[in-house]
Amino acid sequence: MEPKIIKGGKFSDHRGSISYVNDFSFIGVERFYIISNSKENPVRAWQGHKLDTKNFYCLSGSFNIHFIKIDNWENPSKDLIIETVFVSESESKIVHIPAGYANAIESLEENSKLISFSTLPLANVSDDDIRYPLDYWLFK
Secondary structure: OOOEEEEOEEEEEOOEEEEEOOOOOOOOOOEEEEEOOOOOOOEEEEEEEOOOOEEEEEEEOEEEEEEEEOOOOOOOOOOOOOEEEEEEOOOOEEEEEOOOEEEEEEEOOOOOEEEEEEOOOHHHHHHHEEEOOOOOOOOO
């Protein structure tokens, strides 16, 4: 499976607005997190998942979601291609990153918030969470 963007939309009228991603299915989602990176450390990187699928939605501000397909979990190539998707509160979309990838979350504005929906039960996370140094892969 490949990463993909699940597009949504927004509706506004005199009562306010509604953001939605109707094509996103919560089947398999076990838990969620809200991520707010600090001003001093605007990048949370690199976290790989052999089994867990991640789905990211921007609640406020903006982020770059960087991700790479891991070729070797013990010693991944430093030449892997980094893909990046920009997300912001002004657009309604989910970035779906399947198992087999590592990701980095970069805040682009202070007080940005991102929600992450995960598919792996919490009891299995310690067997799946693989971290690499922030500078293992460099993005621009």
